[in-house]
Amino acid sequence: MSTTHDRVSGRAWAVLAVLGGAMFLEGIDVAMINVALPAIRADLGLSTGVLSGVVSAYVLGYGGFMLLGGRAADLLGRRRMFLLWLGVFIAFSGLGGLATEGWMLLLARFATGVASAFMAPAGLALLTSAFPEGPLRTKALGVYAGLAAGGFSLGVVAGGMLTALGWRWVFFGPVVLASLILLGALALLDVEPRTPRTGRFDPLGALSITGAMLALVYGIVRLENPSHGPALTAALLVLGPALLAVFVVVERRHPQPLVRLGILRSARLVRANVTAMLFLASFAGFQFVATLYLQEVRGWTPLQTGLALLVAGIDTILAPTLTPRLVNRFGNLRVLFGGTLLAVTAYALFLPVGTDTVYAAMFPTMLLIGLSFALAYAPLTMAATEGVPDHEQGLAGGLLYTSIQFGTALGLSAVTVVGVAAGGGLPGVRAALLVPLVTALLGAIVVATGLRRRDPSVPADAAPVAHQPVGA
Numbered sequence: 001m002s003t004t005h006d007r008v009s010g011r012a013w014a015v016l017a018v019l020g021g022a023m024f025l026e027g028i029d030v031a032m033i034n035v036a037l038p039a040i041r042a043d044l045g046l047s048t049g050v051l052s053g054v055v056s057a058y059v060l061g062y063g064g065f066m067l068l069g070g071r072a073a074d075l076l077g078r079r080r081m082f083l084l085w086l087g088v089f090i091a092f093s094g095l096g097g098l099a100t101e102g103w104m105l106l107l108a109r110f111a112t113g114v115a116s117a118f119m120a121p122a123g124l125a126l127l128t129s130a131f132p133e134g135p136l137r138t139k140a141l142g143v144y145a146g147l148a149a150g151g152f153s154l155g156v157v158a159g160g161m162l163t164a165l166g167w168r169w170v171f172f173g174p175v176v177l178a179s180l181i182l183l184g185a186l187a188l189l190d191v192e193p194r195t196p197r198t199g200r201f202d203p204l205g206a207l208s209i210t211g212a213m214l215a216l217v218y219g220i221v222r223l224e225n226p227s228h229g230p231a232l233t234a235a236l237l238v239l240g241p242a243l244l245a246v247f248v249v250v251e252r253r254h255p256q257p258l259v260r261l262g263i264l265r266s267a268r269l270v271r272a273n274v275t276a277m278l279f280l281a282s283f284a285g286f287q288f289v290a291t292l293y294l295q296e297v298r299g300w301t302p303l304q305t306g307l308a309l310l311v312a313g314i315d316t317i318l319a320p321t322l323t324p325r326l327v328n329r330f331g332n333l334r335v336l337f338g339g340t341l342l343a344v345t346a347y348a349l350f351l352p353v354g355t356d357t358v359y360a361a362m363f364p365t366m367l368l369i370g371l372s373f374a375l376a377y378a379p380l381t382m383a384a385t386e387g388v389p390d391h392e393q394g395l396a397g398g399l400l401y402t403s404i405q406f407g408t409a410l411g412l413s414a415v416t417v418v419g420v421a422a423g424g425g426l427p428g429v430r431a432a433l434l435v436p437l438v439t440a441l442l443g444a445i446v447v448a449t450g451l452r453r454r455d456p457s458v459p460a461d462a463a464p465v466a467h468q469p470v471g472a
Contacts (some may be wrong), residue, residue: 025149032159061113070398099172121397146319281411339376
């Protein structure tokens with residue numbers, strides 16, 4: 001696929017549509033399942049533990065295998081991994097739609113999470129390879145981020161509509177969309193040359209980091225329910241860091257490590273990943289609490305809830321249109337900082353909600369959330385991959401999406417724990433709403449630590465800042 005720094009072929013934009021569609025699929029899939037949970041429980045008679053497991057099983061598979069997925073993309077071929085795991089996603093999403101028992105749903109969601117863990121970094125690496133670094137890649141990543149963010153916001157509406165037809169359609173719908181994406185990918189993605197690969201897997205590193213991520217994510221998820229065995233939860237939260245320590249020792253000694261630790265010397269990359277974790281923790285926590293507030297406290301239907309959140313989908317329009325222009329003018333960091341501040345403002349405005357709050361009072365929050373996502377998501381993706389060598393783009397994508405999933409798990413668990421501790425109901429909602437506010441504020445602080453540094457994403461003729469060396 002031929003590209004230049006001034007233009008790219010129409011084929012490259014078609015590839016962007018396919019890869020962005022895959023990220024939209026991931027977001028809409030997660031959001032639709034969340035809306036359909038009450039209907040699934042009513043039909044299959046699931047316990048609360050199994051029902052929460054339907055959500056956490058996906059996060060567990062995604063977060064646990066993401067770094068391995070990123071390395072597999074770099075070593076085994078990005079196109080090959082993308083197509084293979086998109087097929088796995090289709091198969092197990094279909095299984096979820098046919099489920100008659102709780103264990104079938106748990107298996108389906110875990111497997112689709114693992115499939116996404118291999119598919120997402122491969123897709124991001126394919127995208128960054130198709131567009132040269134600079135304004136064109138900025139624009140492409142804006143479209144990509146807009147589709148990804150739009151999936152999360154529009155998925156709530158789609159989930160409400162499909163649940164009205166029957167909850168199984170929230171599984172069959174993604175099968176149809178993913179099948180279309182697979183056909184497009186087969187036609188558009190260039191077959192990778194059969195060149196000998198000098199790299200090889202680091203099995204001990206893969207086992208230790210996957211085990212660490214599984215233990216940490218599962219331990220965090222278990223915090224949501226105080227009735228879960230506290231001894232096992234504590235053991236998991238100790239085992240996770242211990243396995244991380246093993247992983248670091250292994251990576252330092254291995255000639256071809258799963259994660260080259262030197263990549264973490266880039267302050268920009270680390271800052272992007274920490275911010276992504278906090279930003280997505282705040283969003284996931286808010287979406288969960290807002291859904292409970294609207295449906296359980298206010299008695300709104302899933303469709304009404306989805307429509308209430310619909311305005312947040314404005315990021316789908318603004319991310320590919322407004323954000324690239326702002327990034328080209330001011331740089332990633334300043335735009336990202338503005339996005340995090342908008343998120344803080346949005347969550348603060350929602351704190352006073354009560355049993356009779358009119359939607360007009362909630363509307364500013366929903367609008368600001370959409371604006372914050374439009375300004376933050378694409379710059380996070382850009383900052384996490386900028387300056388990374390082409391052969392490590394899969395690894396950079398794996399690190400970013402691991403941070404996103406880890407943040408999602410943290411946000412969901414934190415709001416659940418705080419809400420339960422406050423007694424549930426409206427008091428629980430108000431207490432839980434402090435979690436997204438605090439995490440978004442922490443994210444803004446992390447971004448602010450880099451504001452005095454020179455941002456390499458700002459063109460020399462667009463802003464009075466010079467270029468910054470990688471890792472500064």
